[in-house]
Amino acid sequence: MAVRKPPVTTREYWAPGHAACAGCGCATALRLATKAFSEAMEEKYGDPNAFAIAQATGCMEVVSAVFPYTAWKAPWVHVAFENAAAVASGVEAAWKKLGRKGKILAIGGDGGTADIGMQALSGMLERWHNVVYLMYDNEAYMNTGIQRSSSTPYGAWTTTSPPGKLSIGEDKPKKWVALIAAAHQIPYVATASIGNPFDFVKKMKKAAKVDGPAFVQVQCTCPTGWKSPLEKGVEIARLAIETGVWPLFEIENGDFHNIKIQSPGGGAKVKREGGRVVAIEFKKPIEEYLKLQGRFKHLFKQPEAIDVMREQIKAMWKVLGVDVTLPKPEE
Amino acid sequence: MPMRKVMKANEAAAWAAKLAKPKVIAAFPITPSTLVPEKISEFVADGELDAEFIKVESEHSAISACVGASAAGVRTFTATASQGLALMHEILFIAAGMRLPIVIAVGNRALSAPINIWNDWQDTISERDTGWLQFYAENNQEALDLILIAFKVAEDERVLLPAMVGFDAFILTHTVEPVEIPDQELVDEFLGEYEPKHAYLDPTRPITQGTLAFPAHYMEARYTVWQANENARKVIDEVFEEFEKRFGRKYQKIEEYRTDDAEIIFVTMGSLAGTLKEYIDHLREKGIKAGAAKLTVYRPFPIEEVRELAKKAKVLALLEKNVTFSVGGALFQDFSRALINESEKPKIVDFILGLGGRDVTFKDLDEALAIAQKALNGEEFNEVNWIGLRKELL
Ligand SMILES: Cc1ncc(C[n+]2csc(CCOP(=O)(O)OP(=O)(O)O)c2C)c(N)n1
Ligand code: SF4
Numbered sequence: 001m002a003v004r005k006p007p008v009t010t011r012e013y014w015a016p017g018h019a020a021c022a023g024c025g026c027a028t029a030l031r032l033a034t035k036a037f038s039e040a041m042e043e044k045y046g047d048p049n050a051f052a053i054a055q056a057t058g059c060m061e062v063v064s065a066v067f068p069y070t071a072w073k074a075p076w077v078h079v080a081f082e083n084a085a086a087v088a089s090g091v092e093a094a095w096k097k098l099g100r101k102g103k104i105l106a107i108g109g110d111g112g113t114a115d116i117g118m119q120a121l122s123g124m125l126e127r128w129h130n131v132v133y134l135m136y137d138n139e140a141y142m143n144t145g146i147q148r149s150s151s152t153p154y155g156a157w158t159t160t161s162p163p164g165k166l167s168i169g170e171d172k173p174k175k176w177v178a179l180i181a182a183a184h185q186i187p188y189v190a191t192a193s194i195g196n197p198f199d200f201v202k203k204m205k206k207a208a209k210v211d212g213p214a215f216v217q218v219q220c221t222c223p224t225g226w227k228s229p230l231e232k233g234v235e236i237a238r239l240a241i242e243t244g245v246w247p248l249f250e251i252e253n254g255d256f257h258n259i260k261i262q263s264p265g266g267g268a269k270v271k272r273e274g275g276r277v278v279a280i281e282f283k284k285p286i287e288e289y290l291k292l293q294g295r296f297k298h299l300f301k302q303p304e305a306i307d308v309m310r311e312q313i314k315a316m317w318k319v320l321g322v323d324v325t326l327p328k329p330e331e
Numbered sequence: 332m333p334m335r336k337v338m339k340a341n342e343a344a345a346w347a348a349k350l351a352k353p354k355v356i357a358a359f360p361i362t363p364s365t366l367v368p369e370k371i372s373e374f375v376a377d378g379e380l381d382a383e384f385i386k387v388e389s390e391h392s393a394i395s396a397c398v399g400a401s402a403a404g405v406r407t408f409t410a411t412a413s414q415g416l417a418l419m420h421e422i423l424f425i426a427a428g429m430r431l432p433i434v435i436a437v438g439n440r441a442l443s444a445p446i447n448i449w450n451d452w453q454d455t456i457s458e459r460d461t462g463w464l465q466f467y468a469e470n471n472q473e474a475l476d477l478i479l480i481a482f483k484v485a486e487d488e489r490v491l492l493p494a495m496v497g498f499d500a501f502i503l504t505h506t507v508e509p510v511e512i513p514d515q516e517l518v519d520e521f522l523g524e525y526e527p528k529h530a531y532l533d534p535t536r537p538i539t540q541g542t543l544a545f546p547a548h549y550m551e552a553r554y555t556v557w558q559a560n561e562n563a564r565k566v567i568d569e570v571f572e573e574f575e576k577r578f579g580r581k582y583q584k585i586e587e588y589r590t591d592d593a594e595i596i597f598v599t600m601g602s603l604a605g606t607l608k609e610y611i612d613h614l615r616e617k618g619i620k621a622g623a624a625k626l627t628v629y630r631p632f633p634i635e636e637v638r639e640l641a642k643k644a645k646v647l648a649l650l651e652k653n654v655t656f657s658v659g660g661a662l663f664q665d666f667s668r669a670l671i672n673e674s675e676k677p678k679i680v681d682f683i684l685g686l687g688g689r690d691v692t693f694k695d696l697d698e699a700l701a702i703a704q705k706a707l708n709g710e711e712f713n714e715v716n717w718i719g720l721r722k723e724l725l
């Protein structure tokens with residue numbers, strides 16, 4: 001009987017025994033990312049282990065490397081919150097001098113990437129280091145207890161964007177770091193999601209195989225910070241794609257005229273012109289995504305805030321060159 | 332045959348880096364140190380130094396890249412000063428805690444505000460608690476030599492700590508002096524290849540570096556940094572001795588000048604030691620029993636050597652270009668620590684001077700001498716004295 005090849009290697013680099021919360025979507029993301037990386041290294045260099053990781057301070061660092069234990073089965077270094085990209089630059093330079101084949105993976109949360117680490121990231125990309133930067137985007141600073149970041153979406157509750165008499169929660173739209181990364185005209189930029197793991201693995205492999213810098217922003221759920229059911233992480237992430245909240249795309253060589261948009265699924269109607277996605281008519285209202293998360297609960301008492309969110313999402317898609325229609329829930 | 336060239340301390344530092352053959356250099360320009368990365372760029376561009384030079388976007392990334400490279404197991408070097416060093420501050424602790432023997436050349440410069448590009452030692456002094464070894468050069472030759480020495484001490488397995496070598500902004504960084512450049516083969520023999528057993532990012536033997544430590548382990552980790560600093564005392568002496576054997580130049584943690592029958596010994600660091608020695612000659616001509624001592628090594632603080640020095644004098648007059656607010660200068664604190672439990676000890680008088688590039692003249696030193704003499708004669712004296720203040724501006 002023919003045995004089907006598993007969709008991604010069974011090798012593990014992020015081993016069981018780490019201390020992430022039950023249901024942590026980011027832990028899933030890191031596990032998949034390192035597996036994908038390993039496959040890419042095997043295909044490119046004939047050595048599945050030909051990589052090292054430099055990681056920023058944050059949840060995924062703190063839960064994986066508590067002395068004297070480690071969850072890492074790959075060479076791994078953590079230095080500080082804002083400098084994973086700079087540390088990775090140094091590691092890459094050292095490997096070059098040592099004649100070591102392989103690729104460096106830098107990992108940071110949204111805080112360590114979109115905010116405090118933005119400068120180091122830009123420097124690393126601009127200097128063209130042979131590094132893949134993976135931003136795991138759980139949309140807040142989780143390690144310090146759920147504070148807003150510039151990647152926190154509009155309307156979300158966090159401990160520093162609490163809804164109140166004068167506040168609807170986070171009052172700024174999400175910062176699109178993938179587009180900032182793409183502005184460096186690097187070989188490869190992509191957004192991904194744990195809601196579409198095959199796509200994520202494919203993109204990580206692609207990122208790992210390019211020569212030069214690559215950037216992948218993966219949305220991953222955080223049941224603790226999102227106040228969402230532990231078991232619904234992948235479902236929530238998929239709803240983000242299907243409702244239009246989280247676009248999946250690739251940008252190669254900074255070519256903004258040729259952004260590759262993935263179909264969102266969920267019954268959405270995609271209109272193409274010359275192979276390019278120009279319009280998407282979403283079928284599922286964003287409320288389906290929002291309602292599973294306690295961080296958006298207060299918005300349902302102020303539906304006009306959800307309309308603001310809809311407008312922001314449309315504007316964001318417009319930047320990607322896509323006209324979207326976002327339905328309202330049926331009354 | 333060693334070569335003699337007339338050069339600035341910045342060039343001497345770049346030459347030291349070239350001779351030490353670091354595999355990765357990451358640096359960002361800042362006055363007065365800018366010439367160091369520039370000169371290194373030339374060496375790299377001409378194929379005279381086979382290193383990866385990462386032109387980072389900030390000092391924070393410079394030191395972070397050095398940490399990354401050092402954690403990957405190669406020799407690394409950078410140069411900075413003042414605000415640049417301050418921007419590295421957070422990562423300096425991490426480099427020491429991770430036991431990475433990175434070497435930084437620092438053109439000692441004042442810190443803002445007000446912004447000032449001239450010399451004092453506040454930048455490196457402010458980093459004295461990071462765990463880094465600290466050396467201070469009196470002249471351009473020392474700048475070169477001490478960088479080579481710093482690599483050797485830092486990489487010793489009993490130490491494994493990063494090290495910084497300070498040389499005074501403009502007074503040294505931009506002033507030319509003849510400097511002897513040692514033979515590459517001799518330096519190669521002295522330093523050897525850096526092959527760490529503790530830090531590498533090698534897929535064939537993966538390790539985790541830079542972990543989190545709970546209270547159950549943190550103190551012990553910090554203690555090993557303490558221990559490494561203690562070990563460095565002996566290692567520094569050994570390396571000084573080996574350096575003298577190979578290159579003929581003698582270094583000591585504390586270098587003394589005409590101290591044997593001195594009643595007052597002035598103590599300082601860096602280029603001020605040169606001025607001071609001349610001043611001592613001038614005092615001796617007048618029959619005043621004064622001597623000088625220069626700290627070449629500031630961290631680890633040479634406690635034993637300070638105690639020996641203290642036995643020779645009735646007054647120790649500390650000349651320092653830094654401020655530790657409400658205490659005086661940092662040296663005052665360090666000397667007090669070294670001598671507090673000694674049964675016989677000299678009086679210690681502290682002088683803060685030369686901040687932000689203010690010239691230190693014989694007139695200033697006369698002012699300090701007068702106060703030191705009060706202490707010597709058992710009269711009342713101020714423990715902390717700001718010398719050369721322009722009172723009309725206050
Ligand atoms: C310079 C500095 N400022 C603040 C912190 C505290 N801190 C550690 S992790 C963190 C937030 C991390 O957020 P993010 O990068 O989004 O990762 P997450 O914890 O969500 O996985 C903060 C604020 C720090 N370690 N260093
Ligand atoms: S707080 Fe969130 S991101 Fe952090 S470990 Fe828990 S679930 Fe994962």
